[in-house]
Amino acid sequence: MSNQQTLVEAFSQGLGIDASTVNDDLAYNTIPQWDSTAHMILISELESRFDVMLDTDDIIDMSSVAKAKEILAKHGVPF
């Protein structure tokens, strides 16, 4: 499975949304499903699927799918 597919699955699972709605523009707090609680679940999904440990700045900055890719790339996960 590609990193892109894994990312889409993590978002879909973490936020409880259909995989087809996950795109780079999807942003925190712009859909009811992506609230603070879902954000925490999403972080844990991303950390376990990509085997990374995000720091607090990353968690706070992760404001969209595009930003998540940027942050994961910084942790050695290419897209």
Place this chain on the structure above:
Amino acid sequence: MQLSGYNVVLRDISQSDLEQLRDWRNDPDIARQMISQDEITAEQQQAWFMKIQRDPSQQHWMIEYKGEPIGSANIKALYARDLADASSIEPGLYIGEARFRGNLIAFAPTLLLNDYCFEVLGAKQLRAVVKRSNQAALKYNEKLGYKLQKDAELCELTLTASDYQQATGMLKNLLSR
């Protein structure tokens, strides 16, 4: 008194912060959520500052994130003249910098305040009064473990230490790395 943790610092308000506070407080997006929407003058702001400095029933702070002021937080004793004697405390805060509103970091100052109220001041209960129209604040308080006690134009919510601990474990962990 300065409190720090969860990546933010709560520091005492100084004279030089007053204009920044007044700008934020008069911002229509913030004023709308307050009980009074009256424009605050420089004289009123100064009088408020003098009052809070000699009032042991309340404490106010500037919230700083990465060295930058982003908002203001406070606690007020309920049914007591001194915070040290209060079993019920009402915390309040607003995020003045728009880019941090709705961000996970907005929980950090509240976690610090609540820890301080329960663990240092020994409060038994925290209370929040929120306009029913301010759904974001109601939801925010719910995430912290608050329970709705009165559903009215001005909703009343309360929080016990155990509900708080139960609701915020994961949040504290993420903001403490």
